Amino acid sequence: MADTGEAENGVGAAPKGTVTQRAIEQIKAMIAEGRLEPGQRLPTERDLAARLGISRSSMREAIRALTVLGVLEARHGSGIYVTQLEAGDLLETFGVVADLSRGPRLVELLEVRRVLESTATALAAARITADQLAEVEKHLTAMNVTDDPEEILAHDLAFHRVIAGAAGNDTMAAILDGLSSRTFRARVWRGYEEEGAFARTRREHAAIHRALVARDPEAARAAAAAHVGEVEQWLRTQLREQL
Amino acid sequence: MADTGEAENGVGAAPKGTVTQRAIEQIKAMIAEGRLEPGQRLPTERDLAARLGISRSSMREAIRALTVLGVLEARHGSGIYVTQLEAGDLLETFGVVADLSRGPRLVELLEVRRVLESTATALAAARITADQLAEVEKHLTAMNVTDDPEEILAHDLAFHRVIAGAAGNDTMAAILDGLSSRTFRARVWRGYEEEGAFARTRREHAAIHRALVARDPEAARAAAAAHVGEVEQWLRTQLREQL
DNA sequence: GAGCTGTAGTGGTCAGACCACCTGGCTGGT
């Protein structure tokens, strides 16, 4: 193994970017090409570093980067593994966008959510199972018997999560999950709920549930779009007033 | 070393996860709380490490992680800066999902794209400017006068990118950009274009363009949905046959 | 004043050491 063989390396010597960046691309490529399967264990950090001719520190940075991206998973004392590469794993970082966005971008995010949530709810109306519907009802009633904002928020999230799951598109569900991250909603709702929006929210949720029971996709789409749209419009006016 | 630092830190001593993970959260929190503004320069790696009571190596891993997430940007010899935190910065990682997805998830991604692309195209029909429309036409004709798949692909991407940009929702545009990443499309198209789909694609693009010129959102929505839906359906049958 | 140059400071990389944790085999008993 003349690893980075100094003289004759020819093409491979393309010094593009940092060595860490290169390592990231190489590992990503290995997975994309199927040389690394989901769940499979990678060589040790020390091995990988030696193999690519870089130091362990640099390799660790590459691994850390792929870890936060949800591509790899490091288990202390055991080894490094490729995740299952499922939608949830890879789209976890989507929450960061929601958490760090402010001002106009919050409206944009809600607009995206409105589009996706209404579609997901419509799909769910056609595909939801009895069990899933029962769970939706569970969160709906739980939301109505308490006044603790924290609890309401939790059941609200779960309510939509079950519906998104019933739509049968894990990728869409994962994106919606990110768009509804706890901190994101908490920030927006802090003001929203203080305007007597609780009652309205409950009405809207009931409408969504009704459409699901009736297995009416169009009604479900409309109800979901209206639900998100309410918050969206409220946020728009909020932003306008702040300026 | 007073390890967990000052007294006022309170609960901060909670030894949750790795020190690097903690550092990531702390920097993220600083940005979320507004203590770090977009574009602002951070202290040096050495300073940050000392401030959080960790080694430079660990801090570097944290910085690297936030760099790949598009939150920070490191400039060799100059310093570390917070990015503008625009949609494009933070959603760059979305391409990774598209690149590492295979099988059924590709269909799911196209389904998401169909929903968003049709909405974006509808919005664009109402908002697109003359200049943007001219650019759309440029890519449309350029796509029709060449037979080089690479070039066609490039103009195809640009065609949709301009439209997404004209929709006025940067976040949506950034997501669509990720969903149409070069490698993703190249993989799907490799087979698609070999079935005489070129002509059909050109017809569909022409239909989208017509709807934009007519400023007809509904027609634009339908044309875009049909366009993506074609590829989606083709992929569905492909997957079915492979099994 | 414009242009060059040197230098201090920054991120990038490397090497080696130690720690914390998991795993699997061995030991000893039953």
Place this chain on the structure above:
DNA sequence: ACCAGCCAGGTGGTCTGACCACTACAGCTC
């Protein structure tokens, strides 16, 4: 033969300190 407990090796996690590559800027030269 079986099982619980111990133990050693290997792995990721962390720290240290050194050097390199690059940038920025002050100060010098012309």
